[in-house]
Amino acid sequence: MTTFCEYCDKFVNTHIKEYSDTIKVKGQDIEITAKGAYCNECGKRLFDRDLDNDALLMAYHKYREINGLLQPEEIKRIRTQYDLSQASFAKLLGFGEKTITRYEGGSLQDEAPNSLIFLMDNPANMIDMLNKYGEKRLTKDETDQALAKAKALMLSELSKYKITSIQFKDHYSIQPSMSQSNSEWRRTKVECYSR
Numbered sequence: 001m002t003t004f005c006e007y008c009d010k011f012v013n014t015h016i017k018e019y020s021d022t023i024k025v026k027g028q029d030i031e032i033t034a035k036g037a038y039c040n041e042c043g044k045r046l047f048d049r050d051l052d053n054d055a056l057l058m059a060y061h062k063y064r065e066i067n068g069l070l071q072p073e074e075i076k077r078i079r080t081q082y083d084l085s086q087a088s089f090a091k092l093l094g095f096g097e098k099t100i101t102r103y104e105g106g107s108l109q110d111e112a113p114n115s116l117i118f119l120m121d122n123p124a125n126m127i128d129m130l131n132k133y134g135e136k137r138l139t140k141d142e143t144d145q146a147l148a149k150a151k152a153l154m155l156s157e158l159s160k161y162k163i164t165s166i167q168f169k170d171h172y173s174i175q176p177s178m179s180q181s182n183s184e185w186r187r188t189k190v191e192c193y194s195r
């Protein structure tokens with residue numbers, strides 16, 4: 001393909017090849033190996049919107065990995081387990097309406113929103129969040145639907161420990177349909193959640 005080469009000062013043909021580079025992400029040096037467009041005449045790497053964007057996303061991915069931040073696909077997994085849209089999840093957490101859309105699209109999140117999203121992976125935290133802010137920030141239907149999903153997830157988590165009943169801070173109780181129980185686990189878990 002042809003593109004303008006600022007070094008040759010004319011339109012030239014380019015070819016694509018891999019390069020290694022260090023990109024600064026929030027002040028941190030991140031090494032990447034990415035594909036770039038090179039001038040066929042002078043051999044220098046030229047600006048290419050798509051390839052350079054891919055390289056930046058790659059650097060963000062690595063930055064998240066190094067710093068223990070959630071990747072976009074993890075954020076999506078946490079959100080969709082409660083059947084929440086990107087806009088609803090963002091509103092529930094008190095973010096701007098487009099924030100989750102941007103994160104899932106590859107934008108780099110800060111530590112504080114990252115921690116909040118991370119905590120929402122635990123259905124017990126999601127239930128607390130929905131009870132406190134659900135109907136203030138979402139519709140009643142959205143809140144009820146997400147609550148039902150969170151409770152179902154909670155039950156499937158608890159069933160791993162054969163727990164038969166849990167009381168949640170006077171809000172409600174849940175009763176899995178299981179007959180066998182392990183009293184040790186049950187006592188521990190109930191104390192843990194009824195604090």
Ligand SMILES: [Zn+2]
Pocket residue numbers: 005006007008009012039040041042043044
């Ligand atoms: Zn050139």
